[in-house]
Amino acid sequence: GAGGSNAHLLVEEFLAPARAAAPRPLRPALIVLSAAEPERLDEAARRLLASLSAQGFGDADLDAIACTLQTGREHHVHRLGLSAGSIAELRGKLEDFLAGDRSRCHRGVADPERARAPADDLLALLERGEHAQVLAAWVAGVEWPWPRLYPQRPARVRLPAYPFARERHWAPDALRPRTQPAAAPVAAAAATPARGETVAPAQPQTVVAAATPAVSAASQLRQVEDVLRETLAEVLYMKPADVGAHTTFADLGMDSVMGVEWLPMIQQRLGVSLGATKIYEYPTIRELAAYVAAQLPAAAPAPASSAPTAPVAAAAPPQARLAAADSASAPAPVAAAAAPAGESSAPARLREVEDVLRETLAEVLYMKPGDVGVNTPFVDLGMDSVMGVEWLPMIQQRLGVSLGATKTYEYPTIRDLAGYVLAQMPAAAPPSSSPAGESDPVDRWLQAIYEGRADPAEAQRWLATLETEETSGRTP
Numbered sequence: 001g002a003g004g005s006n007a008h009l010l011v012e013e014f015l016a017p018a019r020a021a022a023p024r025p026l027r028p029a030l031i032v033l034s035a036a037e038p039e040r041l042d043e044a045a046r047r048l049l050a051s052l053s054a055q056g057f058g059d060a061d062l063d064a065i066a067c068t069l070q071t072g073r074e075h076h077v078h079r080l081g082l083s084a085g086s087i088a089e090l091r092g093k094l095e096d097f098l099a100g101d102r103s104r105c106h107r108g109v110a111d112p113e114r115a116r117a118p119a120d121d122l123l124a125l126l127e128r129g130e131h132a133q134v135l136a137a138w139v140a141g142v143e144w145p146w147p148r149l150y151p152q153r154p155a156r157v158r159l160p161a162y163p164f165a166r167e168r169h170w171a172p173d174a175l176r177p178r179t180q181p182a183a184a185p186v187a188a189a190a191a192t193p194a195r196g197e198t199v200a201p202a203q204p205q206t207v208v209a210a211a212t213p214a215v216s217a218a219s220q221l222r223q224v225e226d227v228l229r230e231t232l233a234e235v236l237y238m239k240p241a242d243v244g245a246h247t248t249f250a251d252l253g254m255d256s257v258m259g260v261e262w263l264p265m266i267q268q269r270l271g272v273s274l275g276a277t278k279i280y281e282y283p284t285i286r287e288l289a290a291y292v293a294a295q296l297p298a299a300a301p302a303p304a305s306s307a308p309t310a311p312v313a314a315a316a317p318p319q320a321r322l323a324a325a326d327s328a329s330a331p332a333p334v335a336a337a338a339a340p341a342g343e344s345s346a347p348a349r350l351r352e353v354e355d356v357l358r359e360t361l362a363e364v365l366y367m368k369p370g371d372v373g374v375n376t377p378f379v380d381l382g383m384d385s386v387m388g389v390e391w392l393p394m395i396q397q398r399l400g401v402s403l404g405a406t407k408t409y410e411y412p413t414i415r416d417l418a419g420y421v422l423a424q425m426p427a428a429a430p431p432s433s434s435p436a437g438e439s440d441p442v443d444r445w446l447q448a449i450y451e452g453r454a455d456p457a458e459a460q461r462w463l464a465t466l467e468t469e470e471t472s473g474r475t476p
Helices: 038-054 059-071 087-098 122-127 131-140 171-175 217-236 256-270 285-295 318-329 346-365 385-399 414-424 441-450 456-471
Strands: 029-035 078-084 106-109
Touching (some): 029 131, 038 087, 078 087, 106 131, 122 131, 217 256, 217 285, 346 385, 346 414
């Protein structure tokens, strides 16, 4: 210290006394693994399999392995559960799982708020040999009191820790200007058009050709997925291999600004124009690729007149240009796509509404949908009035229900609000080709600027026209 005093400490390694091995129970050991993402769960299984051989575990260590994984690890949403009576059986089931055979294990995404625990106690279930029911419940989100399985708890053993993604985040990489992707197999690379600039129809850049007898639909879908991965990885400064086909865009870190940057790249590479809402309607690479592939032209040589649709003449009012593209970018509300009443129950529709509310609120709060509890008050989630104003238009866009700003206070949880929203939705009907309601004119104008269908220089003229038509009782 400042006065010149000194302190010395001798530290000796702690050696735990030898413990008598607990008698091996007759029931199989329950092995549980979890991760925040599907790819990380596969890696956790791969590391555990390697550790079984590297550390020379025997059957006597099986309970210690199970106890370590049950009580010494944080349990995430993507889960894998299996039972094993020996190390050889455990190794075999892990190998089958990694090879794609899921018949001997339980895998799923946990939702603790919806999971229902079996009526019987954990020990009672295991005494009756219902190991599969215990594992299935845990995978669904039930948290079991694992320590009760061990009257004499086994010592923890050294097992692989969480398999974090080995992502490289280095400042010079982020500051270095992006390079143009390698030349596409069908069309040569072209410069990305500036915002508001129209690509000349004489030089379309389409990477994926329409399906022909030589190119199957499955092959075409894979090509579309590859293009989406490459372009999204460029926007997110990631490697294409790190962009999971089933990982939601929100979990990858994409927000609405990045989405606006990504959509023109898709249009340039694939020749398909997407509205900004499509990345919410199809929130993974796999789902969006299927939609984009369906929009590609049919298999046939494109005639000379099949150039991209020319924009509305500049002399026309801005509202006319927006109306011409509304049918391509307006999303269909969830209610319109619902199945007939005989095929869908009210609880199922309520869960669909809850899922939409969780996804949209998670985007506003920069959270994962799984972290938004259906019974947690919005205030406890960190939402304020400004966020509420941002959230309500998203609900209207996805569900076709317009809510006043006070509804988030009258119905302060996802479950309460979902019940109210469901009551306001029209009865289940066959899909309709027209949206339930038009989007806000200002939102449509901004979207048109992002997509290059409108000129920002005309904003003053457009606002003056909007003010005049609102005064006369009409909205463009």
